[in-house]
Amino acid sequence: MADQASEEEVLLAKRIISAAERHDVPALKVLLKEGSANVQDPTATAATSPLHAAILSCGEAKDGKEAGDDAVQTVELLLQNGAIWNDLNREDETPGCMALRLGQKKIYDMMVEAGVRAELLFNKMQALGLGGDDVEEVEVDEEPEEQPAAKKQKVSEDEAQAVQGAVEEQVLDDVSLDNKAYLRSQLRYKPGILLDESDNAVMMDWETEIMQRHAQTLIPRAGLKVMNVGHGMGIVDTAIQTHDPAEHHIIEGHPQVHQRLREQGWYDKPNVIIHEGRWQDILPKLVEQGVVLDAIYYDTFAEDYAALKEFFSEYVIQLLASDGKFGWYNGLGADRQVCYDVYTKVSEIDLHEAGFDTQWEDIKVPSGLHGSKQWEGTRRPYWTIDVYRLPVNTFVK
Structure with missing residues (x-):
């Protein structure tokens, strides 16, 4: 009976995938009453989901002609x-x-909107302490420099639990999966790059133009009070100094970066105030002291989107002046265009809920960055897309 049931399941999966591929909405509605929208055909050499099958069968959009209504309805039904x-x-x-590869813009936009809905729901569930079987996957920050909220890697729920267990034992194969593990790890400064103990690129010098532009957008004139969270290679702090701030606060948690700050004379600069430690420990004290800042920039490593949102x-809402500006290194999901677009929208929604207006400026990254030799010796590229979307946030008036 078990073999027969298995055969029935395979047959149902094949029928669901076939109906999705044909964009046969009536048949698909019936089949989904019996089976899942996420089935795969285990007998196929290129197993794929019904959603992949529905999109692939749209073919490449040519001469501006995109998928028809039947394809759109099929994708909607599956979602x-x-x-x-x-x-x-x-x-x-x-x-x-x-969908992006095929030039199917309407379908691609549907996938972005579906991702935004799913991630907002997931983040809300996390905030409420829910999850488990209700969540298909979780996101863990992977990148550098903060990986800020910037570089992320998808892992399954089981993998996430394994990571948590490893953290508790203070053993991690990839220290970028946990901020405290990262702060205990050994860093390596090499020409043009900062690497963590697990060979993740914490920061690279190709980001210099982006960091300089962040400083320009946040600090329109001299004599302002500015704070940067996450020093790394010092690219953005160097840029901030060119704008002659009255106060320049730097929050940095890694002991080796503290040593580099000393070696480079940052502690001796008259307008610079170094705060050693995690921002989670330092910022409450600054709030108590009544510190008010004109500009705040955030670019940490081994922290996820939940940290940025917090x-x-x-x-920021307590420390930033009423006419101040807030920015962060926008690298969330930058290893996939669809993930980057999803988290750009998610962050804008959450920022608006917190009381901010967000303006975006598109900056082209260096050509040939993806797949270039710059990533040799690193665990993985944290950036594979063509355009950086720079955020500038001000309080809603």
Whole structure:
């Protein structure tokens, strides 16, 4: 009976995928009453989900002609029945990646909106302490420099639990998965790059133009009080100094970075105040002291989006002057265009809820960055897309 049931499940999966591929909405509605929108055909050489099949069969958009209404309705139906927006096929493509590659803009936009809805719900569940079987996957920050809220890696729920267990034992194969593990790890400064103990690029010099532009957008004139969280290679702090701030606060948690700050004379600069430690410990004290700042920039490493959200919704709103500006290194999900677009929208929604207006400026990253030799010796590239979206946030008037 077990073999027969297994055969029935395989047959149902094949029928669901076939209906999705044909954009047969009536048949799909019936089949989804019996099976899942996330089935895969285990007998296929290129197993894929119904959502991937529906998008792939749209083909490449040519001469501005995109998918028809039947395809759009098929994708909508699958999403309504729980299809996972960032599920991966064997080619390591999400449905959104596939739609983007095929030039199917309408379908791609649908995937971005589905991702935004899913991530907002997931983040809300996390905030409420919910999860478990209700959550298909969790996000863990992977990158450098803060990885800020910037570089992220998807892991399954089981993997996340394993990571947490490893953290508790103070043993991690990848220290970027936990901020405290990162702060205990050994860093390596090399020409043009800062690496952590697990070979993650914490910061790279290709980001210099971006950091300089952040400083320009946040500090319109001399004599302002400025704070940067996360020194790393010192790129943005060097840029901040060119704008002659009256006060320049730097929060940095890593002991080796403290040593580099001493070696480079940052502690001796008359307008610079170094705060050694994690921002989670330092900012409450600054709030108690009544510190008010004209500009705040955030670029930490080994912290996820939840940390960024806590930063602006709990502390920036208390520390920033009414006419001040707040920015952060926007590298969330920058290893996939669809993930980057999703988290750009998620952050804008959450910022607005916290009382901020957000303006975006598009900056092209250096050509050939993806796949270049710059990433040799690193664990993984944290940036693979063509445009950086620079955020400037001010309080809603």
